[in-house]
Amino acid sequence: MSLPTSWHRRHILSLSDFGLEELNTVLKTAQSFQEVLSRRTKKVPTLQARVVANLFFEASTRTRNSFELAAKRLSADILNFAPGTSALSKGETILDTAKTFWAMGTEFMVIRHQQSGVPATIAAEMDRLGGQVGVLNAGDGCHEHPSQALLDLFTLSTLLNPENPQAESLTGKKVAIVGDVLHSRVARSNLYSLKTAGAEVHLAGPPTLLPKSFATYGAQIHWQLEPALENADFIMTLRLQRERMEQQLIPSLREYHQSYGLTHERLKLCQLGVKILHPGPVNRGVEISSALMDDPGLSLIQNQVTSGVAVRMALLYLMGSHGQ
Template sequence: MSWNRRHVLSLADFSVEEYNTVLQTASSFREVLTRRTKKVPTLQGQVVANLFFEPSTRTRSSFELAAKRLSADTLNFAASTSSITKGETILDTAKTYLAMGTDMMVIRHKEAGVPQAIADEMDRLNVKVGVLNAGDGQHEHPSQALLDLFTICSLMDVEKPRSTLLEGKKIAIVGDILHSRVARSNIWSLTASGAEVHLAAPPTLLPKEFADFVKTSNPEISRKLFIHWTLEPALIDADFVMTLRLQKERMTSHLLPSLREYHQQFGITRDRLKLCNPDVRVLHPGPVNRGVEISSDLMDDPVLSLISQQVTSGVAVRMALLYLMGGGKVG
């Protein structure tokens, strides 16, 4: 397994080998998490700063727990109680944490490009500090897509999850594609793994330009991406269905008539899953608007729903990313 990245900011240029390195490393850490003592000393003495400039529950808690499971020290930043409220710039905040001895920074921000700007500043200063994008605006959310990939591949082969397992699989991504950084990162990872990705949403949440989204990446990777403005074509014979939260806080205009009408046309229910492969499984990155994107009974179904597995996978995958970026050794 090889790994040469100091930063993880986007999946657009990830290679198949890099995906498999993350999957195999996460698999080894999943085993660690089943032990009575769920800690390894791989990053002992290193400092991980979680700089979250917008609210988060799952991602922030997952990264914090992942760092602690690797025996790293953690620093947690909250914008509402920081010097940002007094006028300090984001780069100055990052340099303050650098001065405290931070080795890795996990960044979430409502504006696209902030993690990249901090990574550029760390490189300009010639310090060996890794930056991990935990979600920036409508750009990307790499660790979420990687944990989704790990969840799916582990379902197909728990002992050896690998990206080639998705070759020829049909995966439907349904919902607020326009505002979703999760969807963008998943498109990169799933198409690079050989899956057919079918996007489904109302036209206001899925512009036709999205059909050309994958053309901006490495032309050496053949990617299959399709868009639908009705739900049924995306669901027919689908192996996995990923439904996305309606991000009302990012919507600047009335893009939907009503939540009820959205659920009637694009909500995922048991009846609608009858169009899919009989072994279909459902994912959702959370948080979930029950009864809007997905029916409540389906969300809680222990067989059809992979939502709880996604949360569990998140710790192992984020351990893997911190380990790879931090240059630790599995112990």
């Protein structure tokens, strides 16, 4: 198994400053680990005896389990944190929690938090302490979700070029991102990675969930669905972040689906080989019809879940190679 070794980041907090070479390093490394995952023996000793702490201050199924499985496949020792059974309930601060894991010898912290900026704050504290701890942002508030965007990029580039997935394969491809862009950390990270890859990104959603300011990312803004779907090569539909909405931003779920929900009928506007992505969890019948979600000829949703383990193995491996 041939793995790239040129990597200069201890932390992975945002994709805003990722260059094309770095994106391709992640893709190449993930491809190597995807091959490992296809074997009968799916484990490698790459991070043997090194400690990965999953600090998930916010509920998660896919991301948390994907990171845990990725760490196990790399033979790491794993510490899992759940706020409900921690000293946070006794008044401990988030930084005190992180320093406790640091004192136990943790070398990688995978952090998910409902507030933007928490992973960056913990990374700065780890740097101040002078250790070699790498911090990976597994989703913070409405800020970013780098590993999700990278697994989306891997899913698409592998589809376009199975033998040699590269970000450049998306150059000139039209990608529509539909839904609750305002509250979506997934959308923000994908905007950075897709624009760096050269894709033509279109955003669609109701004005209350898609401010004009998102045009500064280099995307085209649509408040109706049809212009975004026209001749699209790929569509990423986003979950309505109802838990993040402080006010009623849509009339009803039924009306949202009527205006912005993806169906087989609406895909007739797209390119013939269009594919659908969704970061999950899915509100069936809201963002996307059940029939479309379960259509193996159109949906890449399960591919995304499978790609997640290989990509997160790649990220932990690359972080572990920093300074080695």
